[in-house]
Amino acid sequence: MNKLFPEIYESLRFLLIDLQKQLLAVIEGVNEADPESFARSLSRTAYIENAHLSLLNRAYQAIQNSNQDYRAVIQGYEHVSYSLISLSRQLETISYQLQRSDALHSLQKKRVLSALQDLNNGLELIEPAIESEELALSIDICQLQVRMDKVCRQQLKRYQQKLQERYDEALMQSSFVVKDIQYMARTLLKVGEGIISGKLGQFIEIDSYQKLEATLSAMDLDLAEHQIHIHSMGETKSGCTISGVASASEAQDELLAIFKEGQKKKLLEEKIGIESWHEKFPGIAPEVYSYQKQGDKAALLFEYLTGKTFDKLLLDNRTVLQDGLNCLFATLTEIWQATEQAQGINTSFMPQLQKRLKSVYAVHPEFNLKGLQIGDAKQPSLETLIKHAIKLEQKLQPAKAVYIHGDFNVDNILYDADKCEINFIDLHRSDYQDYTQDLSVLIVSFYRLKQYSPKIRQRIRLSMQAIYDFGADYAEQHNDNDFALRMALGLARSFISSTRFVLDKEHARAMLYKGRFILEHLSQMSKQEYKNYQLPKELFRD
Incomplete structure (x- = not known):
């Protein structure tokens, strides 16, 4: 991505540098119980806002001057930048809370520091993930959310149990801090999704990515090796999203398959309908390559028909x-x-x-x-x-x-x-x-x-x-x-x-x-x- 738009990438790098400084100051403040560290963390917010605005301005100029094929890459940068600025604001909230309350003394430092270190690890993976031709590092960023969320949920459960026994203002404030860290884990997930989307050519959530990865295995294609390109083909009145799947080496109009995602009930009915047509009048309907379901959602990969x-x-x-x-x-x-x-x-x-x-x-x-x-x-x-x-x-x-x-x-x-x-x-x-x-x-x-x-x-x-x-x-x-x-x-x-x-x-x-x-x-x-x-x-x- 940075090879195509070095000026946008430069703004992202400056944003990342200051965001890591902001995060490391919070980590130091928690570890050393030092209010001054939180003040240093808060001082980075203006730099981060400026880098974010610089990236958006450069992205706007790039969109005006580039063709449609590269817009998904630029929008991927924008999505990552918005997610990072959200992380910065969440860190700002945590710094204010820990600087002005007794919450710092009630935190389970080991768990909190573990989650914050995972966040820092995720930030360190962003540049290599963008520069990599593959998706493995982007997926690693998304998967850090699971570890952070698990730690936060365990800690919140303990706080809830203690608060049921006796209300404590410091414990309540600590719960808010841990909840904010849990939100940051979800934001980090959005960063990984933004990088994956920029590489694939269309915004895609990690759940959708995993469904697409599973369905493409039927065609011996591997998303992690970046062998394919996807682009949006719209949305149905029933709310299903439709994407075209093409080989990364082919033009976008030479599609390999159609990927459709939406409510399980609708897609199951469509799968049954397609199979029924194959029995009653072969050749009129597309071939189904794969059907994946997860909760009340599902994904269908089927033949791309010309015409x-x-x-x-x-x-x-x-x-x-x-x-x-x-x-x-x-x-x-x-x-x-x-x-x-x-x-x-x-x-x-x-x-x-x-x-x-x-x-x-x-x-x-x-x-x-x-x-x-x-x-x-x-x-x-x-x-x-x-x-x-x-x-x-x-x-x-x-x-x-x-x-x-x-x-x-x-x-x-x-x-x-x-x-x-x-x-x-x-x-x-x-x-x-x-x-x-x-x-x-x-x-x-x-x-x-x-x-x-x-x-x-x-x-x-x-x-x-x-x-x-x-x-x-x-x-x-x-x-x-x-x-x-x-x-x-x-x-x-x-x-x-x-x-x-x-x-x-x-x-x-x-x-x-x-x-x-x-x-x-x-x-x-x-x-x-x-x-x-x-x-x-x-x-x-x-």
Whole structure:
């Protein structure tokens, strides 16, 4: 790291020198019971603050002048610096406490000095860890936290026992000091994580690192030898973080695998979903390399699939987008034919919408209208429209169940133009269901994209229309007479419920109005009119 940005590294070295002086003065003060040592420790704080500000200024200049590839390294320096300044402030607090109270005389010096010496050992490892091509020393810094924390917890337990027997002000102050040392242990852990992150190319916590290390063993890769590079690829709506894993010798776009971390329940569902797709329609889902769990968290390492998601294809040329849709329609036809079950499953679009209304109103409280009346004209509330639509939905004939994606958004479908191949990702909701579930979600996921140029909105309209027409053709071929009504209810559900992901008020209102229009239209129709229902094509226009 220092070879790339020597000026930033120079500021970090000055910060470290003064921080060690500050720490050693505290160690001497505890060992010798010398208040003057604590005064010397406090005198270093201004130097440390200046070195920290110098590093941040130099990091800012470096970010302005460097390309994207080096920003993770610079941010790694910043993370380390912020952690070190936090250590300095914690040492400052300890010095004030020991200088102005009787806590010094109640400390168990052997344990406290042991923890402080581990902290000093960690500071001494920082420069070698940064300069090293490997991660072993950075990991050693993180592991010192475990030793320090253990010593502090043992000492705090003894203080608590004594305080339960008899309250003592000095013992209470000593507890605060030990607690501050415990906080410093956690801060030292952040230092090690910052160095690891700078080397890997993305911020990563040690728990995540250990999961990644375990999962990469399935690919015969060793993080400790710095054979790989990782970079962020975003975060899902469910809170999972996604990273790309590449060989350190390769370009970032030549990925080896995808590393996904988040709640164990979500990732276990995704693992099961992927495995289920491999059984039902091989080749559509990525291969799982490894699954690791720890507490309520888990990590999944799986195959990196080539191709572009449909939100990216939309920004490409129109021909590539149309080719992608045609390939998708052919693939869906194959999947539905291969997985079709004789028994249909009723849709539950309206109950789903009822459950999500609270979340919609939390983002858009102005949507929560209880019905309007002007003269004899009445506008029913959204809740009333949904209750009416539930009665209609219960009477509809379900289609034969097929295996569906379950979260069929534009960013969960990949199209590889070179291979003319479709792949699915994010498969934690896959199950047997009515195919209108996937089609209605896909149509609305196109509409809600935050792309407002007339050319792109035109492509969005044509894509929505193409998806609907494909579904209608499939329904006609399979004598699915209620397709239009089920799709209407599915679209109403998705238009309204998806507004909770759209902060642009004008865009969100357009989606609400489209959903309401469908429900109001259906509520005014007779049973005879239902038989010949056709979805108004104007719904696909802005």
